[in-house]
Amino acid sequence: MIGFPHASAFRDRHGKVRYRFRKKGLPTVYLPGVPGSLEFAAAYEAAASGAKPLAIGQGRTKPGTINALAVAAFESADWSALAESTQRNYRGVMERLRRDHGDKTVRSLTPEIVLRLRDRIPGQAARNNFIKALRWFLAFAVARGWRQDNPASAVVKIKYRTEGYHTWTEAEVAAFEKRWPVGTKQRLAMDLLLYTGQRSKDVRxxxxxxxxxxxxxxxxxxxGTELTIPLHPRLAASLATVPGDQMLFLPTQYGPAYTATGFYNWIKAACREAGVAECSPHGLRKCIATRMADAGCTHSEIMAVTGHKHPKEVETYIRARDQRRLASSAMAKIGTDAERDLANLPNRLAK
Structure with a gap:
């Protein structure tokens, strides 16, 4: 193991160190680059998600095909402007599309075909993610004259109910703190996530x-939002345990930063050991937003910490706080000191 689950290092017959991903139920993939490099991380993420690598010779793409669109998009300035997490999601969608339909032309795609492709995908969230990614690639194709319209734009987003990532409760935070005291890397990770309110990528x-x-x-x-967040005393206590010559707060055992999948799996393992298996890294971002709302913070105050762009993105936390506050006020007005007199008469009910 090299710090990436299911990835291992070995020497080939020429004595060169190589890396490969092997997991039951998924194809074996040889990983380029070295652990910690962007090339290695992208290949590892694709392998872990089940996206199969292109066959040898498939890189010689025919003009106008989905394969050619993928190659052009990945090499474009538009692609480099996307966030790394967005690139990872979109690449997974495109690689799966290339695997099954790479030799088909971009012009052959119609709204009906896009719908059929979407409906074959399990899970409503995955279906919406497929359409979102495909819209981007086909908008890229339209801008470069590959076709005149974007058939994915005609496919509306599926509406469904979801709570998203589980929000950590105070009891779950306490359980994690008990299992992982100050001085452990797991506790430092939790304190960074909780007391900065940032996403995993930025914390890593x-x-x-x-x-x-x-x-x-x-x-x-x-x-791209720039924030400066005051150090909470609990976070300051955790940071004080980091060795003075260590630059990265949460390095892997080999030095470089965690990949998205590696970090998620590491935190999930720590949660399971703490008895809070339902919890995940992003749930701590929701936890601190809930704490701030319960403390009476305004939309703007919460957004100044989390970096959300629009008030509606934090409205959920404000609304939940107000509901609890109003419900408590309403029940308190009922009173419980004495049983109220009823209007019933001795021998019959009052009208």
């Missing part, structure tokens, strides 16, 4: 370069 890359005065400075990878 935090280090001494992020510290400024008595706060942590972050440029959010997803939105």
């Amino acid at each position: 890359l935090m280090g001494r370069q992020s510290l400024t005065g008595d706060g942590i400075r972050v440029r959010q990878s997803k939105t």
Whole structure:
């Protein structure tokens, strides 16, 4: 193991160190680059998601095909402008589409075909993600004259109810803290996620370069928003345990930062050991937003920490706080001191 689940290193017959991904139920994939590089991370994420690598010779694409569209898109400035997480999601969608339909032409896609492709995908969230990614690639095709319209634009988003990632309760936070006390890397990870309110990607890359005065400075990878968040005393206590010569706060055992999948799996393992298996890294971002709402923070105050762009994105936390507050006020007005007199008469009910 090299810090990436199901990935291992070996020497080939020429003595060169190589890496491969092997997991039951998924194809074996040889990984390029070295652990910690973007090339390695992209290949690892694709292998872990089940996306099969292209067959040898498939890179010689025919003009106008879905394969050719993928190659052109991945090499474009438009692609490099996307956030890394967006690239990862879109690449997974396109690679699966290439695997089954790469030799078909982009012009052959119609709204009816897009719908059929969508409906074959299990899960409503995955179906919406497929349409979102395909819209981007086909908009790219339209901009370059590959076709005149975007058939994915005609497919509406599926509406469904979901609570998303589970929000950590205070009891779950306490259970994790009990199992992983200050001084452990797991506790530092939780404190960074909870007391900065940032996404996993930004927390994974935090280090001494992020510290400024008595706060942590972050440029959010997803939105580009720049934030400076004051150090909470609990986070300061955890950071005080980091060795002085260590730049990255949460390195893997081999030094570089975790990949998205590696970090998620590591936190999930720590949660299971703490007896809070339902919890995940993103749930701590929701937990701190809930805490701030319960403390009476305004939309703007919460957004100043989380970096959300629009008030409606934090409205859920404000609305839940107000509901509890109003319900408590309403029940308190009923009173419980004495049983109220009824209007019933001795021998019959009152009208």
